[in-house]
Amino acid sequence: MSRLIVISNRVAAPTTSHSGAQGGLAVALSSALQEAGGIWFGWSGEVTEEFTGQLSFQRGEGYTTATVDLEEHDVEEYYDGYANRTLWPLFHYRIDLAEYERSFAGGYQRVNERLAETARPLIEPEDRIWIQDYHMFPLGEELRKRGCRNRMGFFLHIPWPPPRLLTTLPEARELLETLFAYDLVGFHTEEWLRSFEEGAVNILGATSDGETLSLNGRTVRMIASPIGIDAEDFTALAASPRARLSFRQMRDSAVGRDMIVGVDRLDYSKGLEERFLGYERFLQEHPEERKEVFLLQIAPPSRAAVETYQKIRTALDGLSGRINGAYADIDWVPLRYVNQGYPRDVLAGIYRAARIGLVTPLRDGLNLVAKEYVAAQDPEDPGVLILSRFAGAAEQLTEAVLVNPYSAEEISDAIALALKMPREERVARWQALNENIQREDVFWWLRRFTSALDTVEAMVD
Structure with a gap:
C-alpha cells in the first residue's frame, strides 16, 4: 500500500x-x-x-x-x-x-x-x-x-x-x-x-x-x-479528568453567571476588536444582564515579529481595559482577556462550561474552534454556538446563530438571543450541529x- x-x-x-x-x-x-x-x-x-x-x-x-x-x-x-x-x-x-x-x-x-x-x-x-x-x-x-x-x-x-x-x-x-x-x-x-x-x-x-x-x-x-476534527476523540476528551477539573474551575469562578467563551489565535482576521465592541454593545443595551454574564477571551499571541500583530495586541489591551473600566464592579469583571494558550483537554472543559461559544472571524478558511465547542457540549444541556457568516464552517454549521461580525448590533442581538434560548431549542440546534461534526470529521x-x-x-x- x-x-x-x-x-x-x-x-x-x-x-x-x-x-x-x-x-x-x-x-x-x-x-x-x-x-x-x-x-x-x-x-x-x-x-x-x-x-x-x-x-x-x-x-x-x-x-x-x-x-x-x-x-x-x-x-x-x-x-x-x-x-x-x-x-x-x-x-x-x-x-x-x-x-x-x-x-x-x-x-x-x-x-x-x-x-x-x-x-x-x-x-x-x-x-x-x-x-x-x-x-x-x-x-x-x-x-x-x-x-x-x-x-x-x-x-x-x-x-x-x-x-x-x-x-x-x-x-x-x-x-x-x-x-x-x-x-x-x-x-x-x-x-x-x-x-x-x-x-x-x-x-x-x-x-x-x-x-x-x-x-x-x-x-x-x-x-x-x-x-x-477527530470528533469522537474530542467528545471523549471533554469527559477526561483534566477536562472535568477545568469545567469545575470555570463553573466555580463563574459564581452562577453565564460564561461566553472565545478561543482564537491573536490575529486581525479573527475579528477580536469587533467581537469586543459587540459585547460592549450588549452590555450597553442589556443593563439587566450585567453581573449575570462574562466573556472569557483566550487569545495566545502569534507572529510577534510582524508589526500588524503587535498593533492588534495593543488595540485589544486598550479595548479590554476600557470595557472593564466602564462596567466592572467590585465583585464582577465583564471581560476576562487571557494572552496564553491552553492544552486541548483543558479547553474541552472550558468549552463545556460556556453557555455561548463566540466564533466571529472576519474571514476564515474554516474554523475548527467552532466544531470543538460543539463536540464538547453536554447533550442534555448544550450551549449555543454564535458563528460568523464569513467563517468557512458556516456552510456546514447552519444551525448555529449566524452573524455578521462587522455589526456590533448583530453580535449584541445574538448574545441576547442565545442567553434566553429555551433548552429545547438549544438541544435541537446542538443535535443537528453535532450530527454534522461527527459525520464529516x-x-x-x-x-x-x-x-x-x-x-x-x-x-x-
Whole structure:
C-alpha cells in the first residue's frame, strides 16, 4: 500500500498525549496520519546558522516526522515576510495590510526550493504526496522539476481571494501557474474553489468544465472538502479528568453567571476588536444582564515579529481595559482577556462550561474552534454556538446563530438571543450541529481528499 507523504510549514511532534496546546490543523493532520501512515515533513521551527538540509526523524503512532532547520534570513523572508506579511493579509481580503517586497518573494521561492530538495529523497515512486497551505504553493512545481511524478495534491486552509484582489499581488500569474503542477487542489468551501477557478480562467486563460482546469497541457482537478476534527476523540476528551477539573474551575469562578467563551489565535482576521465592541454593545443595551454574564477571551499571541500583530495586541489591551473600566464592579469583571494558550483537554472543559461559544472571524478558511465547542457540549444541556457568516464552517454549521461580525448590533442581538434560548431549542440546534461534526470529521476529510487523489492519473513525462 502506498504511503501518504504530508508536507506542511510546521510539523507537530508525534504524541498520543492531549496535553499539548496544538493548533487545529496540526491536530487534524496528526489524526489523519495516524490512520493513513506515512511521513510528515516540514520546517522544525528551529533556526540554524547555515542551511544543510540535515533531517531529524521522530517516530510516532503510525507515522514518522522528518524536519529540517532553516536559516534566520529564510524565516524572515519566507515565513514572517511573504507568507505572513504578503499572502496572509491578501488572502484574508486585507490588501491594506499586505506588504509587497521582492526580497520576501525571493526568500519564499528559495525556501520552497530548499524544502523540495530536502524532501525529494524521502519520496518513493508509489507514494501519494499531500502539500498543505499557503506557505508552499510552489513546492509541487519544484518537486516536479526534480523528477517527482507521483500523484500530488495541494490543500489550502485559508480563503482564496477573488481575482480583483489577487491581481494586487505582483506574482499573481506565477502563483496560479504553480498550482497546475498538482493533480488535485482542495479548498474548504465551494466559494474559495470558485474564486480560484475564476482567477485561473480570467488571469491565465485556463479552461474549466466546473470540476477541472486545463492549461498548457496540464489538468488539475478541484475539490471542496471542509476539514473536520477527530470528533469522537474530542467528545471523549471533554469527559477526561483534566477536562472535568477545568469545567469545575470555570463553573466555580463563574459564581452562577453565564460564561461566553472565545478561543482564537491573536490575529486581525479573527475579528477580536469587533467581537469586543459587540459585547460592549450588549452590555450597553442589556443593563439587566450585567453581573449575570462574562466573556472569557483566550487569545495566545502569534507572529510577534510582524508589526500588524503587535498593533492588534495593543488595540485589544486598550479595548479590554476600557470595557472593564466602564462596567466592572467590585465583585464582577465583564471581560476576562487571557494572552496564553491552553492544552486541548483543558479547553474541552472550558468549552463545556460556556453557555455561548463566540466564533466571529472576519474571514476564515474554516474554523475548527467552532466544531470543538460543539463536540464538547453536554447533550442534555448544550450551549449555543454564535458563528460568523464569513467563517468557512458556516456552510456546514447552519444551525448555529449566524452573524455578521462587522455589526456590533448583530453580535449584541445574538448574545441576547442565545442567553434566553429555551433548552429545547438549544438541544435541537446542538443535535443537528453535532450530527454534522461527527459525520464529516477529520477522517471523512482525509478519505474524501485521498480517494479523489487516487482517481487521478499519476503524472507522466
